[in-house]
Structures are given as C-alpha cells and as structure tokens.
Amino acid sequence: MKERYDVTVIGAGPAGLLAAKALAQNGFDVAVLERKQDPAAITRACGQSLLPPNEYFFGDIFHYNERDKRFCFSVSGLSFPYTGPVKSLYNWHMFSPGMKKMQFGCGEEKKTAPIALSYDKDVLIKDLLRDIACDHVDVCAGTEYTDMQFGPGTIVVKAGEKAFQSSFVIAADGTNSRVVQKLGYNSNRRHIANLYVQSCFIKGFKPPHDNAIITAVTFVDEKPVYLFLLPRAEGDEWNFIILTLEAGVDLTAAYDRITKDARFAAWFKAAKKTKEFAAIEYIYSPIQRPFRNNVLIVGDAGACQELECLGAMLTGWKGGLAIAAALKEQELGIMPRAIAQYEDWWLNTYIKQYDYQDYLSIFGIAYMFSKPEVIDYVFGLMGDESFPATFNPYRAVGLLGGRLQSLMPRIMQERPDILQVLAGTMSLFPSDIMGQTLKK
C-alpha cells in the first residue's frame, strides 16, 4: 500500500477492475478497494449472462474471441482474458401465470447467432485480477469504503482505519452505491421501486427447452413474482432467480411454493440447490452527469442495467481511460476535455439510447396488465408466432409493444374489457404504473 495513488477505485467488480486496467496500462498508480476478502467469491445474485453478442449494444459490438479466450469490444478496442466456460444461448421463452408462452428466437440454434452468452463470473473476476496484477494495481481486499473527504487536489477515501489519498476517485461500488449517496446524487434521481432478489444454483432441473433462457411471471399471495432460469456456463446447473418489486414477500417460502406448484413441478421434481445468493436494489432513474468533486461514477452505481454486465465493463473501461486522459491533461497543463467527452458518451449513448423505462417494462408486465387473466390472454395472443431472436430487453420491449399495437383491433373485438385495461396503462411510463401500484 502506497501513501498516495493517482486514482482510488472503489469496488472490484467488472466495472472497477476494468477502470483500474485502463488507468494502470497508462502508467498510473491505482488502488482498488473491495470489501470482500476474495473479490472473485460472488455473493450477490447475478444473471451471469452477457448479452447480446449479435448486435450493437451500448454503442459497441461485444464478442467472445474463442481462439485467444478473450472477451472483446470491437469499437472501444477493449479486450481482456476470460479462461472460463462459455455457453451460447439461442432462445428466450417467456411464460404467463397460466403457462401461455411467448418465444424469442425460432429454436433453430445453428442458423442464428446466440442471444446471450452464459459465463462464470468468478472466473471473469479471477482473470481480470490476474490481468491487472501485471500492471501493478494494488487490490486491497477486505477493505470496505466508509467515507470520503475532499481537500485541495486530494480526496481521502476512508476504509475503517485505513486512508487512501488520490487525485481522482472512481466509484464502482455497484447498485445502492454508498459513494453516490455520499455525493448527494440521489436527491435529483427518481426512486422508482425496490427489487428484492433471491437466487440459487440448482442441479437436476429439467428444463422445458435446452440452451434457452426461461422466464415466467407468476403470483405469490397475489403479488407479482418473476422467475428467471438461466443455464450456467458449464455442466447442467441452472441459475434460478426469483425477484419481486413487492416488499414483504417471503422469497424463501416463495421458492418452496413455486417449485412444488403444479405448473412447474415437473421442471423442479429432482432439483437441488447447490448455492444461494441474494440482492436488494433501490431502482433509481440513471445519473445524467456522473462526474462530481473529482469522483467519476461508473457501472450500476450510476445506472441500473441489470441482467448483463456489459454496461459495467464498458463504462468502467471508458471511465478509466477518461480519468487517465484527465491526469495527462493536468500534467501537461492543457485544457481539460476528456471527462466532458466521456460524460457526453454516457448521456447520449449509454443512457439516452437505452431508456431505463424500456428496461423496467420487463419487470412491469404484471403491473401493466394487472391481472393474471389479462397476462394470459395477452401472452396467448402474442405468442402465436415467435419473435426475432433477442434477449436485449430494450429491443424485446419494442417488439412486444409493436405486436400488441397491431393486435389492438382484434382485442377490441374479442375483449373490449381487456382493451380498456390496456388503454389505461399503455400510455403511461412503466415507472409511473409501478409507482402507483407499489405505493398502494
């Protein structure tokens, strides 16, 4: 541990480690603070699915370079080693409470590019740690950020008894970021809902479809609960995520009820938990300008982009480069512009082109359609024909909305009562609908 660093990075997840990599490769001294003893020991629920490797996403093209075992972002020129397993996923099956199904992707695997890659986050973190160790980054594990003080040209980051001095700080402390709270960002953000999550790895799960993502919306004690079943990268384990926006749902009990429920019992008959995780997220609208007091916010700390960590990787890397350039600007005494350029990219490409309202719609289905019967009807109508292959939530929501619009005349004839429900909610933002329902 040094007395002073150029940059202190808070959080050794994908965003923090890639920010450290960008800075270290430019010759700067970096400390990374991580509260866990082993940054690679994942304890928080995570989808562990990277998406989508078949289209532009966040302004880049992500892919896995199998020859050299590297994850690559062609536009940003970012690549880093990943030696773990990768599984290609081709379809997404979405079930309603009454088991009506909508499908993204036609099921013919070899004819389409995968919609997501399942990976192993433990290995990803281990590989990144090994990669940046060569660049002389000090990773301080078991070191929890507690406070921050601002002096002229210096920020002191406190971690219990320890103190880290640096010119800049990168906050990569994830969802519910304490640094974001400290800097007062949340007073200008909109709090939309809380996401309560429990997940587990399961063995012996009998999937209705192989190499596919399976999601379902169901109700437990009349409260909407969402199920995500994601194949793990290696072997036959699955990552089973149960989440709800409703406070007070006992998710442990929900697991038992769902796995024994007649609709799902065949899938879970021989299923056994091998590892458990949890997460809670206060969902806020994204931060618009993520730089303040020489602290740059990257990844989920600044914008909730759940279910994939491409956003964390890209913002970490680009944010790290921006701070590296800012340090050079200071050294050379030239007009600063790197951070402003990064903030423009964050706002115009990362935030505005990937509207968090669309992303929220995936969790808003139960609120928009309000009753199980309506969800079943809509899924039944829309599921007649499969959708293009995607797990990109922004694109999926656009596709669903488009088809629903085109079915309006039929709904008007068949079920004017349901049309009325839809007319009442489709003109609203998902955040408004959730806000109204959840406040009741």
Added chain:
Amino acid sequence: MVTIDTSVCLVCGGCIDLCPKTAIQMVDDRVYVIQEKCIQCKICVQVCPVGAPRHIEDAA
C-alpha cells in the same frame, strides 16, 4: 437492538449499502451492526431479501 443472523445472511451487502447511518459493516466476510451507530430505524430489516437482520426490543 438490531443484529444480523449470520446463519441466514448470504453476505449480499444490501443492508450495508442502504443503512442511512452506515452502521453496518463487513469484516472478514461477515456482516455486523455497529451498535453505537445504529438508530434502530429497521430499514435493514425491511430490505433484506432473506430476513437476516433481527430487531429485538430493548428492555426498558
């Protein structure tokens, strides 16, 4: 007082992040309530997805 039931806690860190008084910390991969800082607002009890934080009424 509020304490964390470590037999249930999955160490996701949610309560640490959401505690308004930064009264919860992670030491050696275990989650603890710093009793001197805790104001018993019970936000941790409300947000924990597995019910690990427990509030016990203080004896009057």
